Amino acid sequence: MPEESFPKSRGRVRSTSSISVRVNPVNYLIALLLASFFGAFLIYLGFQISAYIFLLFVWVLVPFLALTDKVVFDGRRIRRTGFLPGAWARLTSTRDRIKLVDIEQVQTSLVRTIKRGGNLTFMYRTSFVGKGKVFAIQSGHRNYRKFVDSVLPKLSNATLDHRSIDLRDHLNDRFEVRRRATAFEIPSTEVLESGLLTSLSKGRRSERVSDIAAATKATELHTLANQLRVTGLLPQAIEAFRRATVLTPGNARLLFDFATCLRSYGASHRDLTVERRALAMMRLAERRAGDDGDLLTDIGEGYFQFGEWRRAGSTFRKAIERAGQRFRSVIGLAELALHEGKIAHVIHNFSVARELAETPATRRWTSNEIDYFSKLNSDEEYMELEISRMNLLDTLALIRGSALRIAMVGFPVIVIGILFEEHLIANIGWAVSLISFGIWGSVILLSRMLSARIPHDLVENDRQ
Numbered sequence: 001m002p003e004e005s006f007p008k009s010r011g012r013v014r015s016t017s018s019i020s021v022r023v024n025p026v027n028y029l030i031a032l033l034l035a036s037f038f039g040a041f042l043i044y045l046g047f048q049i050s051a052y053i054f055l056l057f058v059w060v061l062v063p064f065l066a067l068t069d070k071v072v073f074d075g076r077r078i079r080r081t082g083f084l085p086g087a088w089a090r091l092t093s094t095r096d097r098i099k100l101v102d103i104e105q106v107q108t109s110l111v112r113t114i115k116r117g118g119n120l121t122f123m124y125r126t127s128f129v130g131k132g133k134v135f136a137i138q139s140g141h142r143n144y145r146k147f148v149d150s151v152l153p154k155l156s157n158a159t160l161d162h163r164s165i166d167l168r169d170h171l172n173d174r175f176e177v178r179r180r181a182t183a184f185e186i187p188s189t190e191v192l193e194s195g196l197l198t199s200l201s202k203g204r205r206s207e208r209v210s211d212i213a214a215a216t217k218a219t220e221l222h223t224l225a226n227q228l229r230v231t232g233l234l235p236q237a238i239e240a241f242r243r244a245t246v247l248t249p250g251n252a253r254l255l256f257d258f259a260t261c262l263r264s265y266g267a268s269h270r271d272l273t274v275e276r277r278a279l280a281m282m283r284l285a286e287r288r289a290g291d292d293g294d295l296l297t298d299i300g301e302g303y304f305q306f307g308e309w310r311r312a313g314s315t316f317r318k319a320i321e322r323a324g325q326r327f328r329s330v331i332g333l334a335e336l337a338l339h340e341g342k343i344a345h346v347i348h349n350f351s352v353a354r355e356l357a358e359t360p361a362t363r364r365w366t367s368n369e370i371d372y373f374s375k376l377n378s379d380e381e382y383m384e385l386e387i388s389r390m391n392l393l394d395t396l397a398l399i400r401g402s403a404l405r406i407a408m409v410g411f412p413v414i415v416i417g418i419l420f421e422e423h424l425i426a427n428i429g430w431a432v433s434l435i436s437f438g439i440w441g442s443v444i445l446l447s448r449m450l451s452a453r454i455p456h457d458l459v460e461n462d463r464q
Contacts, residue, residue, distance in 0.1 A: 019147050020070040021137040023080070024125075028066035032058065034441055041430060044418075071135050073151055076100065078128055078135050098130040100154055104365035105129040108163040111138065113232075113268060119189050120232035120268055126164065130361060145171055158327040158362050162301050170226040177227045181236050184224060192235040218247035222254050225261065234265040253295055255285035260302060279306055286315060293323025300332050312336060327356045334369075343377045372453060385454050393450055400443040407436035 035058040042051035069082030079097030080086075089096040105127075112123040124139040126148065137147055152160065152168035160168065221244035228237035241258040248254060259281040266274035282302055289295045296319035303312035316332045330353045337345035347370055354366040376383045410433030417426025 018072060018074045019143055019150055020072040020081070021141045021143045021147050022067070023069045023071060023082070024136070024138045025066040025069075028062050028069075030441075030444070032062045034437055035062070037433065037437060041434065044426070044430065071137050071147075073147055075150075078103075078151070080135055095131065095133055098128065098133050098135065100151070101359070102130040102361050103128050103155060103159055104131075104361045106152065106155060106160045106164045108161060108167060110163075115268065120234060120264075122230075122232045124163075124167065126167070129365075131364075145173070156359055156362070158358060162298065166226075166230050170223075170230040172227045172231065174231050174233075177224070177231050177233065180224055181228060181233070181240070184221065184240065186224075186228075186236045186239050189233065189235045192239055214247045218244045218251070218254075221247070222251075222257070226257055229257070229261045229264065234261060234268070237261050238265060250288060252285045252288040252290070252292065255281055255288065256295060256299055256302065259285060263302075263306070279308070282306070283311075286311075286318075291322040293319045293326055293329065296322065297326060297329040297332065300329065304332065304335065309336060309339060325352065325356055327353055327358070327362070330356060343373055346373050347377060382454070389450055389454060393447060396443050396447045396450070400440055400447070403436045403440040403443065407433045407440060410436065 036055065039051045039055040039058065042048075042054065065082065065084055069085060070080070072079050072081055077097050077099045086096060088094075107129065108124055108126045110122055111125045114121040114123070122139070124144075125136055126138075127134050127136040128151070137144060139145075148167050148171060152164060157165065221240050225237045225240035225244060228234070228240055238258075238261055241254070241261055244254055245251070245258060259278045262274055262278035262281065266272070266278055282299060286296070286299050289299060296315055300312045300315035300319060303309075303315055313333065313336050316329045316336070319326065319329045330349050334346050334349035334353065337343075337349060350366050350369045350373065354363055354370065357363040357366055376386060410429045410431075413429030414426050414433065415429075417423065417429055
């Protein structure tokens with residue numbers, strides 16, 4: 001069995017009977033906002049008793065629903081609890097849980113970055129996809145790290161995207177990471193930021209150190225640097241990476257991780273100089289990667305994130321030439337072909353990936369992708385429908401933002417009308433906000449209905 005099919009968990013698997021993470025309450029907050037606005041409108045119309053009863057009911061029910069809506073891992077499967085998700089699953093005859101063996105993809109994205117001085121606080125959103133269901137958890141909840149530590153090491157590398165692998169291998173408690181940085185005498189962010197570019201140049205003048213103790217310390221610094229990077233303590237991570245490269249300057253994996261860290265820092269601070277250094281370091285990592293197919297695949301994905309499409313393609317192909325075909329490298333070529341609009345190449349690469357898939361879940365996912373893109377390639381009507389759906393989603397996103405802004409404009413108009421007892425002005429404000437909120441809520445529902453791909457069979461059934 002290929003090496004990439006085994007998770008590189010570093011011994012962090014937790015044994016637990018049940019871990020729960022509360023679902024992001026944004027949808028419940030939207031519902032509470034709309035209901036509260038409607039209740040205030042009832043008060044304005046003079047239906048005080050009905051309005052107060054309605055508001056009391058809403059302000060008790062919605063928080064209760066939000067608090068009980070959780071994503072739970074019981075050691076074998078991921079499921080979603082709560083009254084509304086359960087009722088919807090029964091109403092639509094869909095599943096409310098997925099087994100670990102049925103997880104096809106795990107995707108982690110940054111939903112928000114909070115900047116505090118030179119440090120960042122990353123808000124991660126991790127989605128587990130399988131058999132048509134998506135369960136998402138978001139960092140910020142105290143059990144998020146426990147959930148990630150328990151689930152991700154049990155899954156194949158082919159199932160995880162690069163950021164999910166980072167979380168699996170390097171996510172740690174922020175205070176513990178700070179403590180370890182202090183133990184290694186890594187200066188604080190305030191001290192490091194002023195001389196960041198100078199410190200980067202220092203590491204390049206050092207020569208290789210072959211001493212066993214130095215190599216061990218370099219490994220420890222490498223691990224610490226990655227933990228600092230994933231935690232958002234980027235200046236300290238850069239310093240730890242620099243010290244590690246002083247000890248082992250030829251370590252290609254270390255150079256790649258260093259480049260990833262520099263890219264995050266450069267992007268968050270909008271520093272093109274640091275971003276260019278990150279790209280140069282990634283190229284150096286590519287030259288020193290040798291025949292390491294896993295590392296070359298990671299570097300290809302890194303180039304993809306940089307927008308270096310040509311280099312990404314050549315690196316994926318280099319990984320295949322030197323280490324044989326691997327699931328993630330072939331999937332990388334498929335994503336590049338999709339970016340370039342070469343549907344036939346997308347289908348071919350997904351077909352190759354299906355043959356390389358090690359689990360039934362990844363084979364099922366690649367088969368679904370092959371069916372979808374084959375339908376796009378062979379059926380012009382289906383392609384037009386999908387293009388129209390995606391264009392409509394973009395349009396709805398613009399309408400949603402505009403409707404919310406217009407609704408907010410109505411608030412001060414309402415306040416001014418009430419304060420100065422100008423009922424016409426207040427009525428105009430209420431009308432503008434009510435209509436805008438109605439459009440906003442309708443667009444949100446419509447966008448969710450259109451987010452899924454059009455079923456392959458729909459066009460065939462319409463033709464018959």
